[in-house]
Amino acid sequence: MPKLPKKLRNLFKKKKKGVDAADYEQMVERHQVEEVLKDPTKLAFRVQLAHGSPTTNVSNFANIAQLYDRLGTVLNVSESSILFCTINNYAVDMECLIGGTINMDDFIYVHIAGKTKEVTVNKSEAAIGITITDNGNGKALVKRVKPESVASKHKEIMPGDHIHSINGESMVGSRHYEVAKVLKSLPVGVNFKVVLIEPRKEFDQIAPRSQLGKTTAASNLARTLSGRVSLRLRRDGNAAVTDMPSDFDLRATKEVDDLLENYLGIRDSEMATSIVEVYKEKSSHMADFAESLKTKFLVDLISENEKLLYSLWSKLGEIKRSNPTLADLSQKQNFEDESD
Structure with missing residues (x-):
């Protein structure tokens, strides 16, 4: 013993x-x-292939890249075949896409590559009408298709599709804002070809969670801590156990994500969470907030977009002022830096 x-x-x-x-x-x-x-890597989370598989546990990961590598190992699939993960929902629901925070009792569903399809699109308008996100591990994804848009005329383009290439140029390894930039740079009026990979969609092997999977000390501990703390993952950093998100955190993250979509055509809850964390540290002066964002993300789409920076500052300040019980955020120094 x-x-x-x-x-x-x-x-x-x-x-x-x-x-x-x-x-x-x-x-x-x-x-x-x-x-x-x-050592947050001691925690284990229940995981299953979205199209059907026995439940198992995943642990020993400290960031998004390591999580995908571990998922490939424990589920016996190629890491490169994993398109994205959803939380507590095996359907292709991009609102449930895994972000930078995993709660202790969350169940992870892993979506792997299915059918490949090539679509020819005429760019009849400046924006084709898709919102792009990414899986944090080198794959840009269609988050949503806007009604009455150019993309909506092509039923093959669906939420959850991985944007594999545009006009023969591989998008594998590109961030969502880089793919958005490529699409934006295409001249209005031209035809372009996009290769998409949709997630596999068979659900015949799904079984009740309670009847599947092996209980371990690590997974028991995760459920013991449920509702008290979360696991915070950073794309290029280490994991940390943090307090559960506050009402301010939840509302602010959603509002920031909405602004990213409105200005840049992307959604990224992990980036939105990091922006809120920067605000908590730098809420005293807008110049400090803006400079920290530029240093942290090194994303020209954000750092050169003064309207977006001002909107982020204004919206977060509005949310802060609307909560009279909120302590002075500038005094909070327990949020680690992240570099995207």
């Missing part, structure tokens, strides 16, 4: 000396929380 950690051995001694059972359980739980705060 493996030797118990020293802290747990001490707790066990206290229990033998008559410590109340409830107090003992709380001490053990506090020890578990301390350990996972030191």
